[in-house]
């Protein structure tokens with residue numbers, strides 16, 4: 119018996135990296151997973167992998183920063199499942215730019231994808247979340263919500279705002295029996311970090327600063343999301359779970 123038996127989950131950005139690992143883990147644990155991503159090919163690959171493992175997954179092509187795509191995604195879930203037990207707002211992008219050179223368009227783009235999309239989905243999915251019992255929202259923030267490196271000011275701003283939004287939503291959504299939590303991963307080796315982690319000196323520097331001496335695995339984050347979505351976390355809301363091997367508490 120899986121830990122998410124009879125539950126329905128929506129994972130955004132499920133075509134690769136952390137989102138794919140979360141979607142597959144939720145499916146292994148018995149959830150019926152709606153896997154959303156703007157890249158149709160990659161999200162179908164995630165779905166094929168889940169089905170090969172005997173899971174139930176539906177691929178949905180959706181750009182989370184597009185209002186109409188989001189509306190159509192939620193309407194599909196309403197028609198096909200009629201409820202939502204877990205919403206994982208994982209889709210995200212990054213940019214590297216000195217703060218003084220960040221353009222208005224860059225700023226708007228990252229806000230739209232990393233923050234506004236999570237706000238819109240969390241707001242508009244409430245009806246479906248309320249139908250399910252003990253449902254929850256899990257927002258994928260980052261340790262960058264509170265520790266900072268050069269050239270990631272816009273990214274850090276979205277992740278800090280997402281943490282704040284999660285706590286604020288937790289207060290309001292408790293009235294509807296919907297929990298809201300967030301996860302702060304450290305550095306994981308995914309497409310998002312590929313370029314920076316290709317540099318051996320940067321890699322070693324990051325590992326040296328991590329007490330547990332390895333990068334975060336996608337499975338580490340998937341297990342944290344599983345815990346927060348499961349009944350084991352039924353009295354946890356407004357909380358941030360850091361998954362970084364001690365990096366953000368180490369000098």
Ligand code: NAP
Nearest residue numbers: 131133134135136156181182209210260305306308309310
């Ligand atoms: P990733 O491998 O690049 O995966 C992100 C996925 O989201 C990709 O499939 C991407 O599609 C999709 N996506 C991007 N914009 C989208 C949009 N507008 N609509 C729908 N899908 C969209 O990156 P990741 O490392 O797994 O990141 C997942 C989340 O974890 C992000 O929110 C990220 O900020 C967060 N995070 C990552 C790390 C890390 O070290 N990797 C650390 C902390 C937090 P495309 O391939 O088409 O772009």
